[in-house]
Amino acid sequence: MRRWTIWLIAGVVLALFFGGYGVSRAHEDNHLYQLAMEKAKQNIKKSKYRKAELNYQDALKKKKKSTEAKISLYQLREYRKALKKSQMKEFKSARKEFIKIAKIDGGSSEIVKMATIKQTELKEVIKERKVFQAAYVRAKTFSRHHEYTASNQKLAVILGYGSIKESYYDDIYKQAKSLEKKNNQTLKMLGYTTTSSSDSDDDQAITPEDLLDAREDLQRAGLPVKPDKELKELIVKARKDQKTVVEVLQAEAKEKVSE
Numbered sequence: 001m002r003r004w005t006i007w008l009i010a011g012v013v014l015a016l017f018f019g020g021y022g023v024s025r026a027h028e029d030n031h032l033y034q035l036a037m038e039k040a041k042q043n044i045k046k047s048k049y050r051k052a053e054l055n056y057q058d059a060l061k062k063k064k065k066s067t068e069a070k071i072s073l074y075q076l077r078e079y080r081k082a083l084k085k086s087q088m089k090e091f092k093s094a095r096k097e098f099i100k101i102a103k104i105d106g107g108s109s110e111i112v113k114m115a116t117i118k119q120t121e122l123k124e125v126i127k128e129r130k131v132f133q134a135a136y137v138r139a140k141t142f143s144r145h146h147e148y149t150a151s152n153q154k155l156a157v158i159l160g161y162g163s164i165k166e167s168y169y170d171d172i173y174k175q176a177k178s179l180e181k182k183n184n185q186t187l188k189m190l191g192y193t194t195t196s197s198s199d200s201d202d203d204q205a206i207t208p209e210d211l212l213d214a215r216e217d218l219q220r221a222g223l224p225v226k227p228d229k230e231l232k233e234l235i236v237k238a239r240k241d242q243k244t245v246v247e248v249l250q251a252e253a254k255e256k257v258s259e
Helices: 003-045 049-062 067-087 091-102 109-144 148-159 167-189 208-220 228-241 245-258
Strands: none
Touching: 003 049, 003 067, 003 109, 049 067, 067 091, 067 109, 091 109, 109 148, 109 167, 109 228, 148 167, 208 228, 208 245, 228 245
């Protein structure tokens, strides 16, 4: 056999070998990419945003040109920045960021959904805070003019609000409670009987872990996950009825059907 024939055969064999290796490697990279994207999705649902960010970075190592992974990573980073603004009480700025994130196409539908929910929540928060701040200023004016009962009545607008203990309002809540306490101390000295607007509050402390557990229970049951405000109300109702959040929602659904 001529030498050139041997080299030709060897070349074909090598081409087949490396070609097959390339296909196999591409298939493996695609599998790892899909796995990383799925992990990111699950971590986002669990509010584990830092882990999700690392998942997207891993996905991009397997598919450097993936538009979906790039956009999703950008969305997530912007979402975390908006959350930080919200935590710092920069609600108007945070809402603008959430609106912007919700309009981004081609990335994570989960992040778009969360941003949409957040911007809707903040719209309500901004409106309610304006009402509460006005009520507090009025209550403080009444107190300054020795009209303590009238002051407490204004404070009841704040302290009687179902979600007043949420972090969105914690600064206003502390101010209102402090003024109510001072008013009540003065009224007691004057011989009046007083009660606190929040003495009968049965919204027991709901922790982030409680919210996460409720969210996961709803997801496992195939039920829609509600915004934090509605989820807290659902947890409170479940505690009162001594049921799970899933049982409460299922019971409500049955009632609607029977109607």
